Amino acid sequence: MKYYICCLCISFAMFNIASAQTSTADGPWGSNATWAPASSPGFTGLGTPIVNSYVTVGSDAANQSLTFANDNGRSLTVNDTLIVFGDVTFNITKNNAAVSIGAGKVLIIFGDLEMGKNNAGVDIGAGGILVVMGNITADGNNGVITGPGSVFTSGTSNMAGNNTGESGDLTALENSSQFEEVANYVNGDQDVPLPVKLLYFRAEVSSGVVLQWATASEIDNDYFAIERSENGIDYYQIATLVGNGTYDGLLEYEYVDKKPQAAVEYYRLKQVDFDGVSETFQPIRVEASGVLPEHKISLYPSVVGNGQLNITSDQPLYIHDLTVYSMKGGALMSVGHAEQNTMNTYLLDVNQLTSGVYILRLQTSEGDTYTNRFVVK
Structure with a gap:
């Protein structure tokens, strides 16, 4: 009997996983072509949809919101980009609602995020970002936001979590160079897809100046060029690192500058495609006096x-x-x-x-x- 119950549980879990509808192509939420199997999950009575592509809800001014079914344990997983022009609502009488945003991935909600009753959770991976133009609400107990990602809202949030206080409101988003493309999109430039590639570019000083950066995805990436400047104006290349071509997922890079030339150095990152098209990211300032080699x-x-x-x-x-x-x-x-x-x-x-x-x-x-x-x- 015990063995029979375990098999039944496993079979039920496998059924739930198999029945989760997953987006496999860029497009509107309501299009069957966006999903596999080829049928949109609709806008109400949702179960556990998984977003693995660039999906928009309500960009055509119809069906702008998502409402989950009247059950416990409903979830929304974002492994790419999801933009909702209305609300995302879990039933306020049900428990264990969950929103998961992968590393470097994006969920933008132009309305409210209602997480339901008890034990509601939002988890955001490294470099991931949640933007809610309205309020974030959990109606019961133990609502919590976890993970190293960032949360920005123009309303209020009653869910616990250090990252809500750390990231702050939309003003912080507008002043963020890390999420400049997201800020521009939220502020009205919604005519083009939202590219989010570089998660961070940072430095620490140890035996040299250690430069670290990560990408959420790469398309035709030939290489990265590391550039340095002593005055923050005139930059010159000091190294290159080979890119990973086209890759969807988290990639981390590191380069150590063992011979900085000044007490204060400026570094910036340049990404170059196979066709020569390049993008240069915001520079960072580093106090490098502690690792300067001694002149002879x-x-x-x-x-x-x-x-x-x-x-x-x-x-x-x-x-x-x-x-x-x-x-x-x-x-x-x-x-x-x-x-x-x-x-x-x-x-x-x-x-x-x-x-x-x-x-x-x-x-x-x-x-x-x-x-x-x-x-x-």
């Missing part, structure tokens, strides 16, 4: 006879200030904010100096100071 600076010739003194370094040299002092006292010449030389050499004209012994004091843009002596013949 030397002067030659030690006795200058032609009015030219060479200052050489084992790495690109950014001079913040350079001053020459007489051994008798007093500064005789000063050079500020010199340009980097591609050969790591800076040529100083000392023709104006008379014969004698001098001290050169050099301060790099990283804040390091070097002092050395030279002679003018």
Whole structure:
């Protein structure tokens, strides 16, 4: 008898999984061609639909809302993008309603999200995003929002969860560079599909500057170029990482810059398709002074006879200030904010100096100071 009951439970669970309608093509919710098996789940009496494509509800001004059946344990799973121009409603007398948003995936509701009665749960994967233009409500006890993803609403939410307070209202979304495309869509640019590719681009400092980023999906991605700048204006490429072509799912990347050139560095990411089309993402600022390699600076010739003194370094040299002092006292010449030389050499004209012994004091843009002596013949 015990074995028979377990088989019955397993068979019932398998029936539920098999009966879940899954979207397999981009398109409107109400189109049979969007779903497999080829039949729309409708807009009311919903069970456990799964969205695996780009789906819209009510973009044609008809049937703009989704209402789930009068049963416990109803769920909505979003593994791509779902946009609902009305409300999403679970029955307020039923328990255990669940909304699941995958890593890097998107659910936008232009109305309210009503999660039903007790033990309602919304789980959002890393880089995933839930936008609700109205209110988020759980009518009973233990309503909770979990997962590392983000929630934005213009209304209120009575569901517990750190990510609701962390992400805040739609103002925070509008000011977010991470979800700029989502913000633009919500604010009225709804004529084109919503592309969400880059989940994050961040840096931490350890043995070098560790750059990390992740994508939710890639289409014809040839490679990523990592670009660096010392002033936040002029960028140059320091490395490339091969992309994954076309891939639907979470991908994570990492690159370590072991030789930053300044106390403050700026990094940005450029993604290049196989056809050469590229997209450059917002840069990030990094305090890199803790991992700067030490300069080895030397002067030659030690006795200058032609009015030219060479200052050489084992790495690109950014001079913040350079001053020459007489051994008798007093500064005789000063050079500020010199340009980097591609050969790591800076040529100083000392023709104006008379014969004698001098001290050169050099301060790099990283804040390091070097002092050395030279002679003018």
